[in-house]
Structure formats: C-alpha cells, structure tokens
Amino acid sequence: MSFNTPVDRRGTNSSKWDLMEKLYGVSPKDGLAMWTADSDYPTAPCVIEAVKAAAEHGVFGYAFANDAYFSAIQWWMQTRHGWSIDKDWILTTQGLGNAIALCLDVWTEPGDAAVIFSPVYHEFAHKVNKAGRVVTECPLVRQGDTYVLDLDDAQARLTGREKMLIWCSPQNPSGRVWTAGELRAVSAFARKNGLLLVSDEIHHDLVYAGQRFVPTAVAAPEDTDNTVYLTAASKTFNIAGQRTGNMIIPDPTLRSAMQKRLAMLDYNPSALGVAMITAAYSEEGAAWANAQIDHLQKNREIFDAGINAIPGVWSMPLQSTYLGWVNFEDTGMSHEEVSARIRDTAKIAVSQGPTFGTGGESFMRFNLATQTANVEEAVRRMQAAFADLQ
Secondary structure (H helix, E strand, C coil), rough: CCCCCCCCCCHHHHHHHHHHHHHHCCCCCCEEEEECCCCCCCCCCCHHHHHHHHHHHHCCCCCCCCCCHHHHHHHHHHHCCCCCCCCEEEEEEEEEEEEEHHHHHHHHCCEEEEEEEEEECHHHHHHHHCCCEEEEEECCCCEEEEECHHHHHHHHHHCCCCCEEEEECCCCCCCCCHHHHHHHHHHHHHHHHHEEEECCCCCCCCCCCCCCCCHHHCHHHHHHEEEEEEECHHHHHHHHHHHCCCECCCCCHHHHHHHHHHHCCCCCHHHCCCCCCCCCCCCHHHHHHHHHHHHHHHHHHHHHHHHCCCCEEEEEEEEEECEEEEEEEHCCCCCHHHHHHHHHHHEEEEEEEEHHHCCCCCEEEEECCCCCCHHHHHHHHHHHHHHHHC
C-alpha cells in the first residue's frame, strides 16, 4: 500500500478523526483532520508483519524488553544518527509524554520551575503545570524564515526556582533542526544554571534533504551526565497508539533513580510495542522511512505553494517534521477570526497556535502526514476560506 492509498480512519477510535468534532467543532463527515501528530497512512509493512505474526501465535502473555529490541534501537541510533549507545542505557516508558511526566516527578519537586523555549509542543507546559511545577517560558526569536535562540534573554528570565530544561530537537512546531553548535550552547546553559536537560528527540527521523539532525548526545558528549534523551519510533512509523517510548540515560546515577521509579510503578513495556519497534528499527524499516520523507517532501511543497499564495499568509519552510507552521499575522485578522474561517468555512481541524505559548499567537499548525489528495484539498479549502484576500 502506498502513502497515497485512501484510508478511512473515521469510526476506528482514532482520536485524530473521531474527536475532532468534540474538540474543534469540525465534523468528520466533511471535515479534514490536520491537528494531532499522527499519520493517515499505514505503518511500514515489516511492522505490520510483526503484528500479524504475534496475532497468529495467539498468546499475549507477560513479556519483556528483550535483546533483539535493545539491539534494534542500538542499530538504528548508530546507523541513522551516528550515536553509539549501550543497551543498559535504554529504559522504556509509556510514550514520551509519560517520559516527560516521569522526569518531572523524579527530578523536581512541587513549586520548582522548568524551562521551555516557546513556541513549543504544548504538552511541555501542560505536563509541567499538571505536576504542580511552574513554567519558565523563554521565547525563541523569529529571524527570517526560522527561529533562533537568545540565551542571554533566557538567562535574564530565570528566577532561581528552575531545576529542569525540557528541550525539543527537532523543534515542534517550527520544524527547526538545531545545529551542533546550538545544541552545545543549550547543554552548556543547562549545566551552568544547574538544570537537568531533558531532550525530546521524537521527530529525529523526519528530516528533509539538505538538513542533518545531530543527537544532543553527539553534539555535547561532555554533558551526558546531565542529560536524559527521549526517543521513540512512534512519529516515524505511526505507532503512537502503542504508547511505547524510550529514555536513553547514559549516567548511572540518573538512570538508577528512574529505574527505581519505574519499578515502584510496576511498569513493563507492552509485548506488541516491543515487537513493532524491533521490526521498525531494521533495514526494511529504514527504506520505508526514507520513502516516507519523499512523500512528505511532495506534500510540503504543495502545501507551502498553495498557502503562500494567500495574501498575508505564510508557511514557515520546514527543515523537519510533518507539521506545517502557518503565520496569519499579516492578514490583520484576530486569531478568533482566522480560527473561525478555518473551522467553519474550510472545515479543517488544526492545532491552535496560541497553545504553543509565546510566539504562537498568530499561527496555526497543520499536519501534512496524510494522502497528497488531502493536502491538495486542504489548500483548495484554505484559498476559498480566505478568497476575499486575493
């Protein structure tokens, strides 16, 4: 099955499609779901075959993270990203949202603060607030068609209560791929200020031609004793529903603290999650991931050309991810009016820019990991919804 074969996800317990009317007021009957970050096409055939084999076996008893699973993760990180890891460093969690919550639980106390660089994935702030911690927001600087860091400004915003820096690399929602120099600077900033660096690298495989993702551990190996690295196959292979992610923790003291908390919670990875990731992190999975990038590149080009043809609307050129970050600032419209046109006229459910924090006020985020026909339809609808600007 190709990335463009139509798949109807409505009525399949898909949060992306079956919750969009409740959350965004867009009916799945005639609406397009372009909000939450999962894909509308099936995962890699090798992953599907692993699930079929498990189903045919028919026994779903207790399981564990085995050597094949650890070896697959090691192979993937080394082959795709030049990062050599020990299997003992790998801990498995119920996805990366769970991993961030666990990090806050283990290494901060109620009332402590966590640093985030905004606009950024909205769940960072949500997790901090839900944990009874405080967000210290440090805005990124929009420079031309991308974002850059201002660590001097960030330094001035610290209150002394901060214990953690939650970092996003590649950056969501902008798709920014950080350079090795920028990663070293952030890592040094964290150490200087006594902050544990938690680096969410979930989009690391979704990088376009001309860009190179560098793992934070490779960029700043001198700070591995102060960093927890979060990775997952979920975005790359559209298996987020398996709720399986990894913490990679080289430092034995940090790793021991997290192992104790996972043991206290009696957490063990799911059998299907282990099987699917083992299958995904393979040569067959790598070939599929490469083909997916080609598909997303085409979708990105179609989307950017169509959106940028609307006067006053601008789609930030993506360096990575499948999440289009679109600025409506120059339309002169309020966020409420832009949102209403997208919801009521275009009938598209999108992620609201203000939820990503400071800097997101005039933006909307569109998920492009779908069939190309859906992207073309979204462009047509958006151009019609803003036709009076033509």
